[in-house]
Amino acid sequence: xxxxxxxxxxxxxxxxxxxxxxxxxxxxxxxxxxxxxxxxxxxxxxxxxxxxxxxxxxxxxxxxxxxxxxxxxxxxxxxxxxxxxxxxxxxxxxxxxxxxxxxxxxxxxxxxxxxxxxxxxxxxxxxxxxxxxxxxxxxxxxxxxxxxxxxxxxxxxxxxxxxxxxxxxxxxxxxxxxxxxxxxxxxxxxxxxxxxxxxxxxxxxxxxxxxxxxxxxxxxxxxxxxxxxxxxxxxxxxxxxxxxxxxxxxxxxxxxxxxxxxxxxxxxxxxxxxxxxxxxxxxxxxxxxxxxxxxxxxxxxxxxxxxxxxxxxxxxxxxxxxxxxxxxxxxxxxxxxxxxxxxxxxxxxxxxxxxxxxxxxxxxxxxxxxxxxxxxxxxxxxxxxxxxxxxxxxxxxxxxxxxxxxxxxxxxxxxxxxxxxxxxxxxxxxxxxxxxxxxxxxxxxxxxxxxxxxxxxxxxxxxxxxxxxxxxxxxxxxxxxxxxxxxxxxxxxxxxxxxxxxxxxxxxxxxxxxxxxxxxxxxxxxxxxxxxxxxxxxxxxxxxxxxxxxxxxxxxxxxxxxxxxxxxxxxxxxxxxxxxxxxxxxxxxxxxxxxxxxxxxxxxxxxxxxxxxxxxxxxxxxxxxxxxxxxx
Amino acid sequence: xxxxxxxxxxxxxxxxxxxxxxxxxxxxxxxxxxxxxxxxxxxxxxxxxxxxxxxxxxxxxxxxxxxxxxxxxxxxxxxxxxxxxxxxxxxxxxxxxxxxxxxxxxxxxxxxxxxxxxxxxxxxxxxxxxxxxxxxxxxxxxxxxxxxxxxxxxxxxxxxxxxxxxxxxxxxxxxxxxxxxxxxxxxxxxxxxxxxxxxxxxxxxxxxxxxxxxxxxxxxxxxxxxxxxxxxxxxxxxxxxxxxxxxxxxxxxxxxxxxxxxxxxxxxxxxxxxxxxxxxxxxxxxxxxxxxxxxxxxxxxxxxxx
Numbered sequence: 001x002x003x004x005x006x007x008x009x010x011x012x013x014x015x016x017x018x019x020x021x022x023x024x025x026x027x028x029x030x031x032x033x034x035x036x037x038x039x040x041x042x043x044x045x046x047x048x049x050x051x052x053x054x055x056x057x058x059x060x061x062x063x064x065x066x067x068x069x070x071x072x073x074x075x076x077x078x079x080x081x082x083x084x085x086x087x088x089x090x091x092x093x094x095x096x097x098x099x100x101x102x103x104x105x106x107x108x109x110x111x112x113x114x115x116x117x118x119x120x121x122x123x124x125x126x127x128x129x130x131x132x133x134x135x136x137x138x139x140x141x142x143x144x145x146x147x148x149x150x151x152x153x154x155x156x157x158x159x160x161x162x163x164x165x166x167x168x169x170x171x172x173x174x175x176x177x178x179x180x181x182x183x184x185x186x187x188x189x190x191x192x193x194x195x196x197x198x199x200x201x202x203x204x205x206x207x208x209x210x211x212x213x214x215x216x217x218x219x220x221x222x223x224x225x226x227x228x229x230x231x232x233x234x235x236x237x238x239x240x241x242x243x244x245x246x247x248x249x250x251x252x253x254x255x256x257x258x259x260x261x262x263x264x265x266x267x268x269x270x271x272x273x274x275x276x277x278x279x280x281x282x283x284x285x286x287x288x289x290x291x292x293x294x295x296x297x298x299x300x301x302x303x304x305x306x307x308x309x310x311x312x313x314x315x316x317x318x319x320x321x322x323x324x325x326x327x328x329x330x331x332x333x334x335x336x337x338x339x340x341x342x343x344x345x346x347x348x349x350x351x352x353x354x355x356x357x358x359x360x361x362x363x364x365x366x367x368x369x370x371x372x373x374x375x376x377x378x379x380x381x382x383x384x385x386x387x388x389x390x391x392x393x394x395x396x397x398x399x400x401x402x403x404x405x406x407x408x409x410x411x412x413x414x415x416x417x418x419x420x421x422x423x424x425x426x427x428x429x430x431x432x433x434x435x436x437x438x439x440x441x442x443x444x445x446x447x448x449x450x451x452x453x454x455x456x457x458x459x460x461x462x463x464x465x466x467x468x469x470x471x472x473x474x475x476x477x478x479x480x481x482x483x484x485x486x487x488x489x490x491x492x493x494x495x496x497x498x499x500x501x502x503x504x505x506x507x508x509x510x511x512x513x514x515x516x517x518x519x520x521x522x523x524x525x526x527x528x529x530x531x532x533x534x535x536x537x538x539x540x541x542x543x544x545x546x547x548x549x550x551x552x553x554x555x556x557x558x559x560x561x562x563x564x565x566x567x568x569x570x571x572x573x574x575x576x577x578x579x580x581x582x583x584x585x586x587x588x589x590x591x592x593x594x595x596x597x598x599x600x601x602x603x604x605x606x607x608x609x610x611x612x613x614x615x616x617x618x619x620x621x622x623x624x625x626x627x628x629x630x631x632x
Numbered sequence: 633x634x635x636x637x638x639x640x641x642x643x644x645x646x647x648x649x650x651x652x653x654x655x656x657x658x659x660x661x662x663x664x665x666x667x668x669x670x671x672x673x674x675x676x677x678x679x680x681x682x683x684x685x686x687x688x689x690x691x692x693x694x695x696x697x698x699x700x701x702x703x704x705x706x707x708x709x710x711x712x713x714x715x716x717x718x719x720x721x722x723x724x725x726x727x728x729x730x731x732x733x734x735x736x737x738x739x740x741x742x743x744x745x746x747x748x749x750x751x752x753x754x755x756x757x758x759x760x761x762x763x764x765x766x767x768x769x770x771x772x773x774x775x776x777x778x779x780x781x782x783x784x785x786x787x788x789x790x791x792x793x794x795x796x797x798x799x800x801x802x803x804x805x806x807x808x809x810x811x812x813x814x815x816x817x818x819x820x821x822x823x824x825x826x827x828x829x830x831x832x833x834x835x836x837x838x839x840x841x842x843x844x845x846x847x848x849x850x851x852x853x854x855x856x857x858x859x860x861x862x863x864x865x866x867x868x869x870x871x872x873x874x875x876x877x878x879x880x881x882x883x884x885x886x887x888x889x890x891x892x893x894x895x896x897x898x899x900x901x902x903x904x905x906x907x908x909x910x911x912x913x914x915x916x917x918x919x920x921x922x923x924x925x926x927x928x929x930x931x932x933x934x935x936x937x938x
Contacts (some may be wrong), residue, residue, distance in 0.1 A: 042660070064720075075748030079734065086736035086777075130665035153793065154650040156698050157749040158721040 010601045014608075021612055024578045028616065032623065033057070039627075058550035060623060063162040067335050072159055076167020077174060080141065084175040089616055093179050099125050100190050109194065110228020115248060115272040117188025117592035118194050119476075127483050127589065131514065134487045137172045139507035147503075151630055161625045165499070165618050169491050176487050184480040185610035188473065191273070199223035199243075199266045201233050206264075209234075223266060233264070248272060272594030278336070278464035281319035281445065290314035292406045299342045299455055306340045306457035311353070311449030317458045319445045321465060322360065326407065326434050332390040333433070334466045335445065339378035339385070340457030347454065352376035354450040357387050360402060363439035365416045366425045369398035375456065386466075389445075393431040400426060470597040471570060478598040482588035485610040489581045490514060492614035494619030500628055517578065517583030527574035535566025538571070581613040639928045640676035644839055645832045646697060650706035653692050653856075666692040668856040669706065674849075679823060679875035680831045681843040681864075683914060691729065693853070694805055697834070698726060710801065722750070724731045725799035729836075731786040735779040739789050742778060745797055747856050750797045764792035767822075783807075783810040791819070802826060804835040808842050820846050840914055844868075852914065854921045860913075867913060 007013060034521070035051055084090075103121055111117045136146030137209045142164075154164065206219035217237030222230045233253060235241040243266060252267040288310045296307020296317070309315035324333070341353050352374035360367040366430055370389050401423060404415040428436070437443055446465065449456040458488035474496040493513045498506040525531050533539045533549030541562055553559040586606060591598045653667040665688040674910040695701040696708050701717040701778045724847035733742055749759035765771045767787035771824055778786060787810045794802060807823070808816045816839075823833055823846045838845050843850060844864060854858040860867065870906060 067719075069751055071751045072749055075745060078748070079737075079745055081732070082741065083736055150730065150734055151732075152700060152728050153726070153746070153790075154702065154749065155734045156724065156726040157746060157797075159749050160718055231694055249933055603662065627715075630700050631695045 007602055007605055010604050013601075013605050015310065015614075017605075017609075025616060027575075028579065028620070032620065035399070036623070036627070045177045047398070052342075054600050055430050056623065056626065060619070063160040064619065065620065067160060068162060068166075070158075073167045073170060076159070077165060077171035080137075080168050080171025080367055082176055083141070084137070084172070089133065089137070089175060090179070092129050093182055094175055096125060096129055096183050097186065099184065104190070104194065107194065108228075109197065113248060114195055114227070114520055115191070115595070116593045118191045120589060122183075122190060123479055123483070123589035123592060126180065126183045126187065126480070127486070127587075129183070130176060130483050130487050132491060133175060133179070134172070134490040135494060135507055135510055137326075138168075138491045139173070139498050141168055141172070142495065142498040143501070143503035143506060146630065149631075155630055157180055157495075162603045162618075162622050165495055165621050165625065168495055169614075169618060173484075177484060178489070180480055180484055180487070183477065188476055195272050196268055197227045198268065200227050201264050201266065203262050203264065206233070206235060211387035213434045215239055230268075233266075243311075245271065273472040273595040275470040275592075276336070276595050277467040277470050277597045279321065279323075279463075279467050280461060280464050281321040283458065283460040283463075284318045284320070285309060286314060286316040286318060288315045290405050291412075292318075296457060297455065299457065301342075306459045306462070308340070308342055308455040309449060311454040311456070311526075312452035315448065317447040317456065317463075318360075319447075319460075323441045324434070324438055324443055324465075325441055326391070328467070329465070332388060332389065333445075335387045335389065335400055336466050337375075337385045337387060337447070337461060337463045338458075339375045339447070340461065341375050342455040342457060343377065344453045344455070347451065353454045353456070355456055356397065356446075356448050356450055357389070358398070358446040358448070359389055359393075359433065359437045360444040360446055361439055362404075362438045362442055362444050363416065365401045365403050365421060366431075366436060367398075367400050367402040368393055368396045368431050368437060371395055372397055372450065389433060392434050393433065393437075396431065398438075399428075422574075440450035472595075475592055475597050479588045479592035481569060481603065482586055482598070482606065485606055486583055486586050487582065488610055489517075489586075489614050489617075492617040492621075493581075496617045496624070499621045501624035503554075512582065513580060516580045519584065520577050520580045520582050521584055523573050523577040523580070527570045527577060529570065534562070536569045537565040538562050581609070633665060642675055642677065645676050646672070646674040646834065647709045648672045648693070648696075648706065649709075651693070651696060651703055651708050652655070652687070652705040653696060653701060665854075666856050667696070670759055670853075670858055670859070672851060672861070673876040674832065674834060676832050677827065677830050678848040679827050679835065679846050681847035681850040682834065682836045682853065683840070683843060683850055685918065687752055688853040689856040689857075690853050691805065691855075694803055694834070694836055698803065711803075722797065723800045725794035725797060725802040727790050727794040727802070727804045727807055729759055729809070731783075731790040731810075733778050733786060733793070735789060736777060738775050738777050739765060739781070739792075739820070740774040742789060746793045746796045752797070759794055760798075764795055769818075770790045784812060784815050788815065799831065801832045801834070804833060806837055806839075807835055808837065808839055816842065854918060855925075859917050859921055 008016070023098050036056065037046075037049045037053045040052045043049075044052070060119070064332075075181075089270050100122070103125075107117055107121060121371065134475070142151075145154070151164075155246040183308050201221055201223045209218045209220050219235045221233055223233060224230065227247075229247045230242040231246045231251065233241060234244070235253075235255060238353070239255045241255050241264065243251045249269040249271040251269055254265040256263040256265055285293045285307055287293050287297075296309055298304060299308045307317075309317055335357070339355070343353065348582070355375055356370050357371055357373065358367055358369035370385060370393055372389060373385065375385065403418075403422055406413045406415070425436070431437060431524065433443075447456060447458070447463070490510060490513070494506060494510040497509040497513075501509060514554075522531075526535065530537070533542050534553075539549075539551070541547070541553075547553070553562070588602075644793045646671050651667060651670040651672075652663070652665070657663050666687075670689075670693060672693075682693060682798045685689045692701065696703055697710055698772050699718070700722075701879060702716065710717075710720045720879055734745070737745060743761040743764060744757050752760065761774075762771075765774050770785060770788055770792070773781065773785060778789065781789065784881070785806075791804075791807070794804070797916065804823070808819050811819055820842060825834070825849075827846075829834060834845070847864050849863050849886050851858055
């Protein structure tokens, strides 16, 4: 499993996002003003409607900026909290506990990736329950108050509509936070206890390592089978033991006593719950002629995510990393790689395809190959391949100067140019990662396929430097925070919908926002014409007539009408997508479950996005609420 | 109020000008004209009663004054501000027709919550809550949830919440509904006491005796139109019967008057102007209105109100 880090750093993101947000807000404002004026004009005439709209805008400014009372907001929030408490909303937590109980019985700890299974379960269950809770609370509360007319008693106090909506949102968010915190804490202990297991090994099960292998006197053996797996154990001649990684974890081994009284104690599992901090580089490709390209080969896979390079050729996958320093990585670089393998012939199917990893100085072109490795196409997904590039490279498998070649309008450009090539660099026996192979913190990692007729494929996130791990508990908290952000967005949209719709309709509308938000990226691609088979109407036509999505439609009036309808539909889709929150990008469960640290930049960006969507939704809700006759 | 000279003009608290409300259906078609061009002025310190049969527009008027409905035409001003202006609510207390309270809150929490909406400090809220619960006789039930309250208790709590901000204008929609006779008497006494404290009270009621007991002035609505407006005592005066009032006379003179009447085969039961009941007046107006729709009924009753 590879986690994509698609967001730019915060400082770049905000410069891109802010103008778009302002544009959408302005467009919504203009549409709202026009619709408000139109509705007023039909009833009272254009001039009176204009006065009404101007007064409403002024009132909105007063209610949200000048006269907003935090005391009243908290009063209303406190009411919402009391309501939830007295109406036994805490039952959601009880449901969660019951689900965990059943899960405890049915989750198979012998699974290939038990930590992923457990974490995915608790995070998905938490997400579904919290979203359901948000849907119900937000959609039902205000319409119930209007139906019971309790709102009459509230609204005849000096309460502003903005305070009624914000108070509810704050109150429900507080309730959601408390329940989410409780779920998070219980989830953590559930996962830790669920993954906890022990193995044992008896001294008689340890045998000397086979001949020809190093470390004379070392004993080895397999632990007992627990939770569907065993570990290989090594005990060296000095009595030091270690347990090999299996199913993504290992155990600590303690050797007690000696001689005939020796006993081996294997501790609890470690390494299940991780928060890796990957540092990504920029991926470029080198083709079989040794020329740089932006894209790799397509091996006929419909999923063009990975680009491939041909084996036994100059082709390479090249990742450029920046900001490396001995202070950050004093021992060297720990790389984690997930490679796609494509075979054009079977070869030795028992073995993986051979590849090499090398480090290259981008300035001098010094290329030092550090390791030959094997990569299997059906490798266990959980076992991401780890490769280590030490600080001191003593026995490189290959050393050379490689010039990068890029096709430019002026011809082939070499880097470094011929006049700067210094072949003397290759004469050294020992290389320092930072002194010889890094230029101002920048270095290149090259992966090549060594077997003819076979291919390696990768996308940018497939190789990263693993920095020091972050705290898993903190990462779990960030994952829960992601759920909280989605809950806040749904609360805001639900409350806004409930200002003018009845409770069930408001709920359906909010579900629509949820589903639309999850498919927002697709809607935008559809609206921008980046999908196969045309827009919604053309796609529908193709679906009905079973027309291939790749062929052009027959020219004619029908096609013209379809295309014109699609232009309108695309505009509509784009407008709808613009006001929908990108909920599909908010899920951090995969990050937590697969052991990747959620970057703080993401946390900050998603937090800002949440409030950038939630607050305008509440403002729209405010105007709809103000326009409504409560007692009608 | 009405007799005040120009030097002592009472302050106008509520004013409606040509206030009209038309209810429309989803398609914007007129369903019913609930209120027709109501012009009304209510002064500080008076108890004003709005009377009318069901559907006459009195609750609509109340809701328009509270900003719960928007006028189709005309204007409603409360303390000189548009009725939709939220800030006027600082000085208003409202007891709805039904007790629309949060059933999951206790009596004490209810008053505390509404106190928060006025941004009252915690100490003031505590003090006002205790005072008001004592006033409406709910101190013993303060920790019980409203769902456990009887209708009368809920009504009394409703009144307490309407007074939490010590309002200058109190709107009471059917204030005695659901109260037992003792509660009704206590409510009426409280209304009078509030008036004596200088507060203005507007009330709707079907219980005409209650209105007669406490109101200074009344307005009678029928089919959305104001049919009568004036001081209660004046409206109830019967004009075609002469009430002889004199001073300086003694018992002999009274006896002589009696004799004159009896000599003409009359029987004297009471000397003075008789009054009709409010109920009589109300029904007479309704009958007249049905006979002559669209005409303001003045008939045999006086209308020397504002």
